[in-house]
Amino acid sequence: MSDTLLSFEESLEKFDPAMGLEVHVELNTNTKMFCGCPAVFGGEPNTQTCPTCLGLPGAMPAVNAKAVESAMRIGLALNCEIAEWCRFARKNYFYPDMPKNFQTSQYDEPIAFDGYLDVEIPARSGEGTETFRVDIERAHMEEDTGKSLHVGGATGRIQGADHSLVDYNRAGIPLIEIVTKPIMGSREKAPEIAKAYVAQLRELIVALGVSDARMDQGSIRADVNLSLAPAGSGGLGTRTETKNVNSLRSVERAVRYEMQRHAAILDEGGSILQETRHWQEDSGVTLSGRPKSDADDYRYFPEPDLVPVAPSREWVEELRGTLPELPREKRARLQKEWGFSDLEMRDTVGAGALGLVEETIGAGASPQAARKWWLSDMARRANEKGVDVADLGVAPTDVARVQELVDEGRINDKLARQVFDGLLAGEGTPDEIVAARGLEIVSDDGALGAAVDKAIEANPDVADKIRDGKVAAAGALIGAVMKEMRGQADAGRVRELILERLS
Amino acid sequence: MPEITRQEVEHLADLARIDLSDAELDQIAPQLSVILESVASIKEAAADDIAPTSHALPLTNVFREDVVVPGLTAEQALSGAPEVDQQRFSVPRILGEEA
């Protein structure tokens, strides 16, 4: 059963969207939130547990100082107030992947609150960028759950499964949940703002160095709340919460989809069911999940096994001093350093390639070369594969090396694309691919000379023109040589050889 | 007098994931009413301006260094499990989704 959708344009004519974004950031601390187990991705099942994260009777939590520090740094970078005194609280609900059947989280006393993130989006005028301020409600600390493998159903889905197998390695890994206030007035920019918010929040997290920030591995996870109200009414409609939105592209698509789905229902006089929905990456739709009900009585109360966190103002200021250059300031600086135009910079940011370009330049490539590869070739390939460019699987150091090979004259741009094909196919390093595929340009005069002689012989008219001083005609002969050499010839040397022979 | 109805007890048992029998519901509802009556005085016991106490001693900022300490082996972790499969805890099919 597929949802009826109203066109995006019509949705906006009739309704105003309001969004709320909840982003979970998995911290890259050495250990879990409340115990000394390693907080690393992967690992054989149930090899990274202890009595505490396994929820064994009698075990007790102890707070990871580094996680608290990371939470405060995230809060400060988001212009939040840092609580003078706050507590952990238990969120009580039963679920097999949650060992204690309560999540140790924070409730009405988050460590950071009342902040904002200024998000840059393309200007409505089409020229340059404009800033949209997203207000931050809170950032709080909590712990992740275990992971279930559903057996006996279709493709590992929970529906129809016969039983489930639970691995608690992930249980207790520190999470920071960052919640926005309702984002109003975004109108037709709503999908774009949602994506830009998550992208720029991710950049901030990367700059802070507090998380691997890999959406594809779930170390950043976004939930998208959306509601529509009649256009111009200023009200708030019934919202849905879409979970499992695990790429920047999907954030944008999920907002757009839910806007159109809500609009179609409301337009026909229907009402929105307040529920959790799940984003389907493959089909690009959201599916109905669990309705909100009074079973959501989480019975929060202060965690008695943990004492309050009361960061001194000295500590807060010390942490403020460790904040890196904020992405927005950094972008301005980089644009100047790289000599990019506003449009070039906007496209780089918009493609989610700023960090990649920066790393590529850091690895030795020129700014224009780095931008060229990421925004043309890589962006096209990512688009074809339906992934974010960062998740393509090509490393900035590889791109820099490919450009270096071009600069050395060992390959040209056309051959470079073949090297990238090889990289995506997992054929090894750029140098290995050039060697294995035999892509290196021929500049050996013997082989080139033979090809030049052959081309002169086959094109006597052109040769005569050059002899008569019409040097521009050499292009035709160069083309013939290149064709003969299947592109792997040093075009400059070919030109020299032609002119030597015909002068 | 605070009364707690049989239906309320049924709802609470549902929240607490206990499959109370009819006989248990019949028994517990009136017992809880008596208990609640005995604690009803609490409602008038403290003025609004009194701060609540969640922790008996006023400790704050007790933290652990971010250093890995050895935990359990998978065998130890799974030692009490009713059912194990593929080095994981085997549990019956999960109906609902996570909150």
Next chain:
Amino acid sequence: MSESRTSMSDWTRKTGAELADALAAGETTSVELTQAHLDRIAAVEGAIHAFLHVDAAGALAQAAESDARRSDGDLRSPLDGVPIAVKDILTTTGLPTTCGSKILEGWIPPYDATVVTKLKDAGLPILGKTNMDEFAMGSSTEHSAYGPTHNPWDLDRIPGGSGGGSAAAVAAFEAPIALGTDTGGSIRQPGAVTGTVGVKPTYGGISRYGLVAMANSLDQVGPVTRTVLDSALLHEIVGGHDPRDSTSVDPPLPALVEAAPQGATGDRSGVRVGVITELGREASAGSGWQAGVLARFQESLDLLVEAGAEVVEVSCPNFVHALAAYYLIMPSEASSNLAKFDAMRYGLRVVPEGDPSAEDVMRASRDAGFGDEVKRRIILGTYALSSGYYDAYYGQAQKVRTLIGRDFDAAFEQVDVLVSPTAPTTAFKLGEKLDDPVAMYLNDLATIPANLAGVPGISLPSGLADEDGLPAGFQVLAPALADDRLYRVGAALEALLEKKWGGAILDRAPELKGADA
């Protein structure tokens, strides 16, 4: 070998300190006195049922190690080689830990509680795990899923609870010393009704890591012994800061073992003792307070006055709300703590017929695995925390906690220690209050305020009530972190009472049938 048998039976009558002295003097070995206690257990357990699990092999192996260390001159603690019993709510590797519940039947934890590690490090052989009300919920040990423990003074009576097993084991000479836990009186009330000594230390004074929590903000581990000195010795061994318990206090324990002999032999003049108006004074007599208990209490006060202490009456007006606050906070925390028992990772799994989901299995297992009292408290706690009721119940209870703390603060401005009878009555009959939860809860009236405020308390026997000849308890409370005062005043009163009664009160307990026959 008859001579050795006689001496072995004697070992069980000795206190922990006396056993330590005998070991030091080379008069016995840890193996010998561990075996003596195992023999005593074998002889009287049929009548008492203080233990859920006896670990003869393990205890003897630990004893042999202690003896070997002793011959090498490597002693780990003053009680190295002295056997101990441990309440079944503390996790022990290789030994079942059931908390008196069917839901944990046969569960063997893969880790030791910090206090158990400390006992092992200190060289105390662990005789076994003692019986208790299921998950420590009760005042009579009748709520154990494995059957009640019987009071050695009268087998038809309760040994108190929840730690009736530890108290009865010590009172019946099955163990010289034991560990208990006290959330609302579970060490002190059993101490009172069995004629033994029990201490609830300052909250945070002893690690709770590995104590299966009933109510985390109230629970404390503490000693169960026959003398005040033994409690101090055990307290020093298991006490101290533990980084695994974030609520454990950092400052070192005051010198507890020194305080006991100082109290017993030193000058008692100038000690300011506050009698709590709201707990067992004439005004409250008749409202459930047994006359014999109050008489022994007054007698003890008179002895302290004779010895030079200054006794004044101090009012703690908010104590009248303590019971209500406790019976909201405790079940609230418990309802959340006990959620982990869901048949997924450990413990009982009941699979209903048909094609049950995980949820169905959770519901069925929790219904089958928990006893009535546990279910009552889980439902009550779920109610008190649920939206719409939180402020009126849990929130108010937390405010009352503040007021009770203030009462203590004000009282300790005036006096060094506060005193009251430990429990309103002597041991009641098995079954007498089983169907009346509220009547059962009233047993904890005098012990609960200390848990709510986190202050330390001790109960020691004040004598036998005239009407039934059963032991009554005297409670001493001190300010937080001033646990040494318990031992100083407790040992002083213990010495005065011993003089008055012509020996230890426990010596008056009837000899158990079948024992040492």
